[in-house]
Amino acid sequence: MKTKLFIVCALISLGAIASAQAPDPNRMSALWQAADERLTTQYDDWFKVGDYPRIVSALQYLHEFEPTDYETLTNLGWMLENIDRSDEALALYIDYRKKNPHIEDAEFPEVNFYYSRKLYTKVPQLVEPKIAAKQSGPFAIRMLAHAYEKMNLLSDSQRAWNEYLAISPSDLAAKANLKRVEKKLQSAKS
Numbered sequence: 001m002k003t004k005l006f007i008v009c010a011l012i013s014l015g016a017i018a019s020a021q022a023p024d025p026n027r028m029s030a031l032w033q034a035a036d037e038r039l040t041t042q043y044d045d046w047f048k049v050g051d052y053p054r055i056v057s058a059l060q061y062l063h064e065f066e067p068t069d070y071e072t073l074t075n076l077g078w079m080l081e082n083i084d085r086s087d088e089a090l091a092l093y094i095d096y097r098k099k100n101p102h103i104e105d106a107e108f109p110e111v112n113f114y115y116s117r118k119l120y121t122k123v124p125q126l127v128e129p130k131i132a133a134k135q136s137g138p139f140a141i142r143m144l145a146h147a148y149e150k151m152n153l154l155s156d157s158q159r160a161w162n163e164y165l166a167i168s169p170s171d172l173a174a175k176a177n178l179k180r181v182e183k184k185l186q187s188a189k190s
Helices: 002-019 025-048 052-065 070-082 086-099 108-116 122-132 138-150 154-167 172-189
Strands: none
């Protein structure tokens, strides 16, 4: 797999060098799209026959090749979790968050990892600093609001839902969640 991708890249580069001109961006885009579609088909084939280690290996290579690609990261993390290598998935998510603080929702894969394991207290420490810096994306804020509610920190959950709705004001499910939290707050005060 690595060899085939290397050969494709080398041939593309050699073609550009041989022609002594910059490659046509439309052609390059079409080549990469075709390669990506082929890889996706190959992943599906491997998945159907249960060859998960091969998928993980290919995704690891792609992640090394393009470490900021969110889709590759999350696919790799999901596959690692799927084959009971959760410790490696968590390390991958932490590394991604630390190396890409400028990417909106870079913390989300790690946040989702903790939330799905009911480690709710780990969520605020990852999301709150990004909210304060106005760098957090909607997925992490949404998960934060749910985590606060699970911890019965209803005022914090309400604040997080309001923060989320400032970004996504037409999200009806979020509005319903905020109303539920507000009702719980009123019941607690009574």
